[in-house]
Amino acid sequence: MKLAIRTEKLSRKFGKTVAVNGVDLAVPEGAIYAMVGANGAGKTTIIKMLMNIFRPSSGCAEVLGVDARHLAGKAFNRIGYVSENQEMPEWMTTGAMLSFYRSFYPEWDSGLEEQLVRQFDLPLKRKLKHLSRGMRMKAAFASSLAYRPSLIVLDEPFSGLDPLVRDELIEGLLDRAPETTIFLSSHDLAEIESFSSHVGFLEEGRLLFSEEMPVLSARFREVTVTLDRPSSLPDNRPKSWLQPETADCVVHFVHSNYKEQITERELSGFFPAARSFSIDPMPLRSIFLAIAKSNRNHVQSIANDARGINA
Incomplete structure (x- = not known):
């Protein structure tokens, strides 16, 4: 090339x-x-x-x-x-x-x-x-x-x-x-x-x-999982889940490495009792916001860890 x-x-x-x-x-x-x-x-x-x-x-x-x-x-x-x-x-x-x-x-x-x-x-x-x-x-x-x-x-x-x-x-x-x-x-x-x-x-x-x-565009998806009862986020969730959050019976995150069949099997494994999965394409602006916010959170986490070490 x-x-x-x-x-x-x-x-x-x-x-x-x-x-x-x-x-x-x-x-x-x-x-x-x-x-x-x-x-x-x-x-x-x-x-x-x-x-x-x-x-x-x-x-x-x-x-x-x-x-x-x-x-x-x-x-x-x-x-x-x-x-x-x-x-x-x-x-x-x-x-x-x-x-x-x-x-x-x-x-x-x-x-x-x-x-x-x-x-x-x-x-x-x-x-x-x-x-x-x-x-x-x-x-x-x-x-x-x-x-x-x-x-x-x-x-x-x-x-x-x-x-x-x-x-x-x-x-x-x-x-x-x-x-x-x-x-x-x-x-x-x-x-x-x-x-x-x-x-x-x-x-x-x-x-x-x-x-x-x-x-x-193909590898980013907005994922919403609807559950029968409130649930916490899996501790062993992949790093490709950006901005994960929960609210009542809903789990929401941005998947940064979406692969249709693999991702659907992955979600079923993490949430076997899920009522439904919603997986939606994202506009470029939403993708960049997700990346930027995740990057800033990562930097802030490193800074917080450093403060803890130096305390």
């Missing part, structure tokens, strides 16, 4: 603050990879290291087979980059900006440029400083897609945009998907769930998991 992006133990500190901590990424060529996490999780810092804007404190990163620390000049002819706070020549009109950028990219496709201008309804004669945020992002997308890059890197590209503009930008991206790799960061799970092929979850600088979207 050829990789468009690879990192190994990638880390970045700002003074004593650890922004990114030992991240191992593997983004296959042709993937639409979404790196998600709350604001401040380290997503932008990772992207800036991939784009050679920040140097890693330790570890390494490769982009299209090139050490990210060596990315410069012509290497960016193969990479499209759009950030939430994209800097643009505001004194230029949209048309002048596209004409200016065109001279830097040998692979610039004028036919595709015209298509993107029509698709995004760009006002070529209006100055960029007079455009709405949504229209400015459309102009940024057009200028980054028109030279058919092998990799498109997007840092929170849809933040603050209205749903119509967001959908238009996603449509423009998906039109390019067959010929490129797309790597984007986002804190909005709903906007990436419908089109991403891979997802990684970043929390406090650590990558908690990275996998294909269908695999992730």
Whole structure:
């Protein structure tokens, strides 16, 4: 499997603050990879290291087979980059900006440029400083897609945009998907769930998991067990049961390693007198909340144990 992006133990500190901590990424060529996490999780810092804007404190990163620390000049002819706070020549009109950028990219496709201008309804004669945020992002997308890059890197590209503009930008991206790799960061799970092929979850600088979207969706289930009488949780329950809780005659948890027949046999063994089992798929947001809460509870448990030892 050829990789468009690879990192190994990638880390970045700002003074004593650890922004990114030992991240191992593997983004296959042709993937639409979404790196998600709350604001401040380290997503932008990772992207800036991939784009050679920040140097890693330790570890390494490769982009299209090139050490990210060596990315410069012509290497960016193969990479499209759009950030939430994209800097643009505001004194230029949209048309002048596209004409200016065109001279830097040998692979610039004028036919595709015209298509993107029509698709995004760009006002070529209006100055960029007079455009709405949504229209400015459309102009940024057009200028980054028109030279058919092998990799498109997007840092929170849809933040603050209205749903119509967001959908238009996603449509423009998906039109390019067959010929490129797309790597984007986002804190909005709903906007990436419908089109991403891979997802990684970043929390406090650590990558908690990275996998294909269908695999992730298939292995998580919300389980509700209804009993004839109140019961406590089994002491030997699997670690794959996240956030287990009981209320009267109901046991509820998130199963993070669901396998249809195996899980059903497992549940019958733990709850032989159960009146019913409910096993339901979960949206991406619910999966991430379950993982994040379980991870925080685990960290808190370790901290509590340490306090007990040191007491």
